[in-house]
Amino acid sequence: MRAAYYLQRSAQLLIVVFCVTFGCSLLLQLIPVSPAEILLPVGSPEERALLTSEIGLDRGPIGYYIKWLGEFVRGDFGDIYYSGGREAVSSRLAVAFPRSMWLMIYTQVLALAIAIPLGVWSAYRVGRRTDRVISNVLFALSSVPSFAIALVLVLLVGVRWQLLPTLDYQPYSSGIWEHFKHMIMPVVSLSVGLIASYTRLLRADMIATLREDYITMAASKGLSDRRILWRHAFRPSSVTLFTSAALNMGGLIGGAIVIETIFATYGVGFEVFAAISGRQYIALQSIVGLISIFYVLFNLIVDVAAGYVDPRTRDRRINA
Amino acid sequence: MKHLFRGGRRKVAAVMAVALVASLSQVAPTSAAETPKTGGTLSVGIFDSFPGYCMADNLANSSLMAGRTIYETWVEQRVDGKIVPYVLSAVENSTDFKQWKLTVRPGVLFHDGTPVNADALVTNLQALRGALTLLGKAPSPGTAGGFTANITEVIKVSDSAVQVNLYRPQVDFLETLYASGRFFVRAPSQILGGAKCSTTPIGTGPFKLVSTKLNELVVTKNASYWRKDPSGASLPYLDGITFTFLVETASRVSGLKSKSLDIAMFTSAGEVKQIRDLQKNKNMTVIESPEEYYPSIWLNNRIAPFSSKNARLAVSYAIDRVDYNKVRNRDYVSAAKSIVGPANIMYNEKGFIQYDLKKAKDAAAAYKTETGKDLEFSFPYTAGSTESLANATQIQKYMTAAGIKMNLLPLTTAEIIQRAFPQQFQAMALLLMEGAGTAFIAPFITSDTSGGNQTHILRKTPLAVLYGILNLSAFTDTVSEDLIWQAKAEPNAAKRKALYGKATQQIQTEARLTTISYQKYALAYRTNVKGVGELGLTQGGQRKLMTNFGIDFTGVWKSGK
């Protein structure tokens, strides 16, 4: 029964990847100028025709998509075109992807590690001064764009106090401390907005849960507040929080364009932006396809986790 | 050419800039004679990305500086502007300046171990002028095909010498061969290497490739580099350099101040405040290029409204260049008095249209009488670039004052570049012209760079479009064009200057294009960076300390951490 549900869920998510990538293909057909003309600005008509047929654009949208998909599935993500040759998208992603992955993971871990206690606490103290202070401070912070936070951090921590490097990425192989040193400021700048949003979500759900009869009952049985909060109330209240966290994964991998630029982290977000501004449509389609696969995977994981955390949701889903 | 396919969004923003008299531009290198130390790596922040390393990939400014650690040029420019042999050992020319014999320096090796010889020189020149492209052996030459169109033949005369024949006599052919530092000595294996030409640079330079991406170039010491320092020690001193594309000015400034960067480069277009701030910092040395870069406002002479001279005059009269230079450039550079700067041989104030609001209004009225329409045009700016928008808005203000309607077109950099070279815009701002000579000026103001050669190899091919593609104003003016070719054939310097001056006057009187202010570049480095500008050229003399493509890294070394 449960296996069948997850199978169905996976099929559904595959459809998402299909829709996203097919949408990209269609978009390619909508562009008024032929991509070959853009990729070969001073090429001859023959060269352009050759490139068009090589990319598969002469086969119509469906033929092109099938060709792209066949290559994508085999791990060939297409090429980035230069005036004098080309480079495999996969070799670019091999560099960019780990960077974005770490950036995303650290950001989520930091944001959740701060947001969960804050959310639980402010729900517990709802309406009191602590609640309102937490809430307003977070809102004030979340109203500052992440790039502005990044610039302030660079100016204070990097330039004035000379504590952390302001640029570049270092892999684990250069030493764990080197790796973290370069990640702290980008991660903090990306986390601030998320902390506000996560705290907010958890607080709203916690307040609702704390009004439930079983909580009142638990309290009347004389259980400690701490135990009630964490053992009884937190788990069922965290579904929205984790759903929202899963939604942010794709955006953090492919959408941290501005932060990646300021700190010269240059992950997938920069590759996406470079593909858009350099009109590398095939690369764009492959990268967006990959991001959507990761997005789908995280969602599947959270789905499974949600069923575990709040069994009522799962039962409802299975029964449906 | 350098700006044609530049990746950064600063491209168009960079176009308009200016300043104070550039008397201080060549700062003397540190005087204390210290013994250079070997080893260490440098981290350099730049404002251009890396579009690739093949013939058509135009590395711009700061990314050209990075590319020139891997590549060298056949000839080099001395600080006095004279072009001297570099990877070549000798150059001879016929008395009519139509035949040039180039001799290759012996003992120079490419990074792949192959020798630099006459075959390599022939391959390079044939690739640049598109001959190999026509044979299907090499990728497109891009705009280089237009630059080199005066060449008719490239003949190997011995294992180390090549003869180049020209269609029109050209006294300054070596300037064309230099192409403002852009015509690299590329290994034939790169040029003929198929799909890897853009991504695998192989040159003769002091450093060789480790890795490259759109936003980064990492190079390491070339252990078998051909040059030695004056004491006979091997060059280069550094073990390696990392160049990182940092589009945000703030990232470059804070990178320097936080010691994440050792060196960073800046442009006077929109970064004057940062340059002045770094000049006050005692941990930094800031060097500036001469004011030899001439951003233009290109008026499209082929389509309305600027097919009408009245329209061109109205716009040229309407721009208050002194005010613009104060507001947008903080008087860091000079307001224009000619379409090129005083350092250029073509400089001539005669005929240059200066601000005159009354005449602007009169010309606009004359345009209305002529066509029955109000003068109106569109002007692209880089969407998302504050500087670019503010530049355009400032110009729009002058137009409004003269009763001219100027519509702003917010476009992405890719869109602007894609449409600039088929000459589709009515008007636009772009920095193309530079230097003291005309190799990097004439192709942008002539309609046929082959000099009218009907049998030129590209003539009957689709690449023939390259002859005039660089002329963004899309005009054909036989008077100025003839004067330019005559000047190029004139060996007497004074007479040559007079002929060029007349050509400039003709173009300025016709208001084919205009200039608002000039531009320069700056480079800031931390005090532990030594040896900047100290290493001379092989045949004596010094290079220019600082240019739009920065400094030379061969003799640079690092003291301490």
Add this chain to the structure above:
Amino acid sequence: MRRKHTIPTYLAFGWLAVSAFLAVFGSFLPVDSYQTIHGDFIDSPPFTSGHWFGVDSNGYDIFSGIVNGARLSIFVALVSVGIGGLIGSVLGITAAYYRGKFDTVVSTGFNVVLSVPNLVLALALVAVLATNVDINEAVPTWRRLTTLVISLTVVIIPILGRIARAATLAWSGREFVVAARSMGMRDRHIIVRHIVPNVLPALIAVGFLAVGVVIIAEASLSLLGVGIPDGASWGGMIARGRNDLEYNPHALYFPIIVLALTVISTNHIGDVLRGGLDRREGRL
């Protein structure tokens, strides 16, 4: 437990009223156009005569930027969160309540949109929708604005939609809903009486947050060149002041303060409104 309207509430309402006033009547006030370049006042600090909030490094008056930016920032945020939230919650609630094929289609649709990073989505939409065939003809501001609102709405729909769906899923399994169903209550009645009031708190919490998120998202889009045209927004002011932080921080402070006040006010009022909704729940 009716919460009294306290001083902070009045302040929040007051600030929103000021913003709304600026948004509606800003263009009639005797303030310069935000596009005027004040060449003689570049880098002027705050409290310069004639320029209360100072002038930035490009010569733009910051006060007139704030006044004129209110209009577009608030308009874009309200419209996209309003429309996007409405469409998203209707879709999310009905999908979760009725389940079946409709739910599958809606969830897949949400996932398709969400799996593309929103900056990428907006860039792509602007590239297709706001391009003119004749390059020399400027795309009118209203069309660029519409495109921007559409792309932000598209981004908001699945965010609020999924939250509505998740919350509805949790609530529709509850005893009182099951009881109402078994009593034969009509679906529409159950949704309106029992689901919506319980789902609304989370939606409002996120919706008010979304207003701030949209204003900031617009700033990021401005950085990439597809935000509100000509940078006439608070987000755009922050974006273009980014290189001024070290030299001219007031060019950044004022728009950030204004943005923060607006977001805090909407947050606070969201809380007050929710207080009212909570009382409904208390009756159950």
